[in-house]
Amino acid sequence: MPFITYLSGLLTAQMLSDDQLISGVEIRCEEKGRCPSTCHLCRRPGKEQLSPTPVLLEISRVAPLYSLIQDNGTKEAFKSALMSSYWCSGKGDVIDDWCRCDLSAFDASGLPNCSPLPQPVLRLSPTVEPSSTVVSLEWVDVQPAIGTKVSDYILQHKKVDEYTDTDLYTGEFLSFADDLLSGLGTSCVAAGRSHGEVPEVSIYSVIFKCLEPDGLYKFTLYAVDTRGRHSELSTVTLRTACPLVDDNKAEEIADKIYNLYNGYTSGKEQQTAYNTLMEVSASMLFRVQHHYNSHYEKFGDFVWRSExxxxxRKAHLILRRLERVSSHCSSLLRSAYIQSRVDTVPYLFCRSEEVRPAGMVWYSILKDTKITCEEKMVSMARNTPKAGAFRRRPSGLSSSSSSGRTQLPSCHGPQEETYGETVGPLQHQDGGPEDCCSEEAWVFRTFYFSDVFEFAGPLPLPAACGSAQSPCRTFHALKIPIVSLSAWVVFLTNGGASVYSVNK
Known part of the structure; x- marks a missing residue:
């Protein structure tokens, strides 16, 4: 319906006059052509043929559309229609904070479906970085202000791999209300709750503390309302971090195996070597092989010497365990140096103060459940590359006869190669080397680019080193002990290596 026709209809019904305009609406007329003779607002004395047409509504205040209508009956009908359309899909009436569905608004199961049940969106918690055994997931509560009421969230998790039939293996189902908030579930899974940017938004979370390292897991979430309906599924699939290895112990085992293999090996020594290699994990065995080949390969590599x-037969039983290590973790386990560290992160553990009666779960509203939360610290063990304690001296370093310190090449020189001044997503970290000409910064660049990027080192420093425009601050982030392994994975997968292209 054209707007001018609408105004004419209001005028005919004596709802529009010069002294009583509609509340919240201002009419402005411009020269846009003729307007109907019935519109007295557009008349101009002596210019009846060129009367303007109103073309713009300016809302001077924010108000619901139905409040612009003066007739109470029309206003209530308009309000009811708008509320039904927004909250009840136009198939029911809003009663207080719920929808009364029409008789035609029922699904195949006989449940009313005029009020939609939104799909929750499962995601990784940004405050808890996943480790080899710990993963935290969260989602925003999808219960609307009016309409359906969420009774529970059902979380399914299962480990999937090439040996698992994902259709037959269903994994484990957990009720957020009955299993996690009640505390009746396993100690390996706990529930949490927090608020978003506004207090009205609730964020639920679940932390898994006993997952297997280097495992592919699938997590699925759906909501259940008080009438028993299920929402659409939301799925997150991820692989946990690589298993922890004690690098010093792996090196000790490699030395022990070499001593057992060296010279004549008695039956007792053979059994000792076999038992030692079978007792360690597959990841530790991979690391033992790496250290053995790094130091003793000239006497025969690990596989040949074991056979x-x-x-x-015994060698095959040992070596086939290496197949359990994924290609992703095997590349990380080939790093020259690895150190272990333990981080502690805060997590809000929550439990309900009341017990919901059995069999009445659908009739309870999750948002009305009284919850008590307590902040606790969660330990997160990680493996990170190590930038010190070299067993062998990197190429390009020579001992100084006067001071005993390692003599570094000059920071300046005509043969220097220039490198980019940015390091991707990594930023300056407190505690990093203040001087890009320091031994620590130079040794790391030589080691990391030669061993990881396979760059033929040693690596000279930037030409601007030591000047006022020094890019030294960009190298502070390269101190490995203060950069998490996951940050390096992000850095490398985002093309971090290409940042340091050599301009010869």
Whole structure:
């Protein structure tokens, strides 16, 4: 319906006059052509043929549309229609804070479906970085202000791999209200709750503390309302971090195996070597092989020596365990140096103060449940590359006869190669080397670019080193002990290596 026709209709019904305009609406007329003779607002004395047409509504205040209508009956009908359309899909009436569905608004199961049940969106918690055994997930409560009432969230988690039939293996189902908030579930899974940017928004979370390292897991979430309906599924699939390894112990085992293999190997020594290698985890065995080949390969590599000393059968039993290590973790376990560290992160553990009666779960509203939360610290063990304690001296370093310190190449020189001044997503970290000409910064760049990027080192420093425009601050982030392994994964996968292209 054209707007001018609407105004004419109001005028005919004596709802529009010069001294009683509609509340919240201002009419402005411009020269846009003729307007109907019935519109007295557009008349001009002596210019009846060129009377303007109103073309713009200016809302001087924010108000619901139905409040612009003066007739009470029309206003209530308009309000009811708008509320029904917004909250009840136009198939029911809003009664207080719920929808009374029409008789035609029922699904195939006989449940009323005029009020939609939104799909929750499952995601990784941004405040808890996943580790090899710990993962935290969260989602925003989807219960609307009017309409359906969420009774519970059902969370399913299962480990999937090439040996698992995902259709037959259903994993484990957990009720957020009955299993997690009540505290009746396993100690390996706990529930949490927080608020978003506004207090009205509730964020639920679940932390898994006993997952298997280097495992592919699938997490699925759906909401259940008080009438038993299920929402659409939301799924997150992720692989946990690589298993923890004690690098010093792996090196000690490699030395022990070499000593057992060296010279004549008695039956007792063979059994000791076999038992030692079978007792360690697959990741530790991979690391033992790496250290053995790094230091003793000139006497024969680990595979050949094991087959020669232990025999093909026992060697096969040991070496086939290496197949359990994924290609992702095997590349990380080939790093020259690894150190372990333990981080502690805060997490808000929550439990309900009341017990919901059995069999009445659908009739309870989750948002009305009284919850008590307590902040606790969660330990997160990680493996990170290590930038010190070299067993062998990197190429390009020579001992100084006068001071005993390692002599670094000059920071300046005509043969220097220039590198980019940005390091991708990594930023300056407190505690990093203040001087880009320091031994620590230079040694790390030589080690990391030669071992990880396979760059033929040693690596000289930027030409601007030591000047007022020094890019030294960009190298502070390269101190490995203060940068998490996951940050390096992000850095490398985002093309971090290409940032340091050599301009010869």
């Amino acid at each position: 020669d000393e232990l025999g093909p």
